[in-house]
Amino acid sequence: MTLPAPTADGRARVAVVATPFGFGPASKAYSIGQVLARHHGLDVAYYGTDSALDFFTAQPGIHVRPLDDPYPGQGPPALRSADAVVNVLAPELIGTGELAARTYYVDSLGFMWGAADVPPDSPLHRVRAYLAQDLFGSAAHLARLGLRGVIPVSGIVAPPPAIPTPAAPTEGAGVRAPDRTRVLVQLGGLGNPAGHTSGRVYLALVERLLAAVRNDSVEMNVAMNHANGAFTLHAGMPVRQLSAADFRTALGHCDVVLSSPGMTTLVEASQAGRPYVPLPPQNWSQVLICRHLAGRSEQSLWPFLTGPYDHIAEAAPEAEKAVAVQEINRRLGRDDGYLTRYAQLARHAVGNPRTPDVGAPFGGAHEVAAVVAADLAARRSADELTTEATAS
Secondary structure, eight states: OOOOOOOSSOOOOEEEEEOSSSHHHHHHHHHHHHHHHHHOEEEEEEEEOOHHHHHHHHHHOOOEOOOOOBTTTTTTHHHHHHSEEESSSSSOOOSSHHTTTTTEESSOOOOGOOOOGOOTTOOGGGGSEEEEESSSTHHHHHHHOOOOOOOEOOOOOOOSSSOHHHHHHHHOOOOOOOOOEEEEEEEEEEOOTTTTTHHHHHHHHHHHHHHHHHOTTTTEEEEOOOTTTTTTOOOSSOOOOEEEEEEHHHHHOOSSSEOOHHHHHHHHHHHOOEEEEOOOSSSSHHHHHHHHHHHHOSSTHHHHGGGGGSSTTTTTTTHHHHHHHHHHHHTTTTTTTHHHHHHHHHHHHSSSOOOOOOOOOHHHHHHHHHHHHHHHHHHHHHHHHHHHHHOO
């Protein structure tokens, strides 16, 4: 396969995309793209829709564009002109065999898929490379589903700044008042296959939970995606959308992270050594994450959180499971007994915090970037040899 012509300065072009459901995939895509640009000198551009575009746009100093609608049977134009596509959890964007041959697919949730998610005709069987964040046995699970040659990588987190600078507190992150616990509430992207309705239902539940947990000894600041006005949290406390760098700074200034149990936030909190307290799950992947952590953590809050979702049919399509989680969260938001018990367990966890155990190391962004860069270099060399042989 011949690569497109390089940029004017000779660099290969890499398009970075992510599924628009939540901030986790976009955060991982951004992290990988930053390593490709900084450490491998590649020309990286980010494309997205909905919450993925929202996240990319919040990052300073990067090339971001909305992802154009694909031509029938061809895939989005921006992806067709790239030398390589780093795709995090968006198989619907692999529209052709030619595009699959240039796609490096990154799966951060490999432990959650069933056979129906990767049928024999899935484009995931034809990608250039399939790289799995190997947490909770993901790589072995994907192999059992028939995906061959899966490359395991470690936890994917944002790389540090290119030039280290003194960390400045974010807004509202000044000197902590005596005897108060600073809690960073991370609600992430709030997107999932059930659509914006699910996010609004979840926020209604979270508003009541935060009110129940909050007291004079707790100071809360909230990080969340507003999705261009689609989501609003009425909680009487600071609510901001943070860039990746801002979130890392906020991690360093908080005492405890209180978060929806998304994989990315868990990995980031674990890598930073920050104590972590979970909110209820907002989608099916977070239900499974709660189950895994219930078996790995001493916090009694984890098994409490899994209970309400135990009757969801695991064999159902992901969209149906997302709606089921949504309806359970709607019911929990009206359940005063649940709110009271959660507040008791959460307050105990805040007072006895634990760092989440999701495994280490956390070099996945560098590992994925190294695979992409090395393969691009090898392909470029092969194309040059072919061109020379043809010319002679």
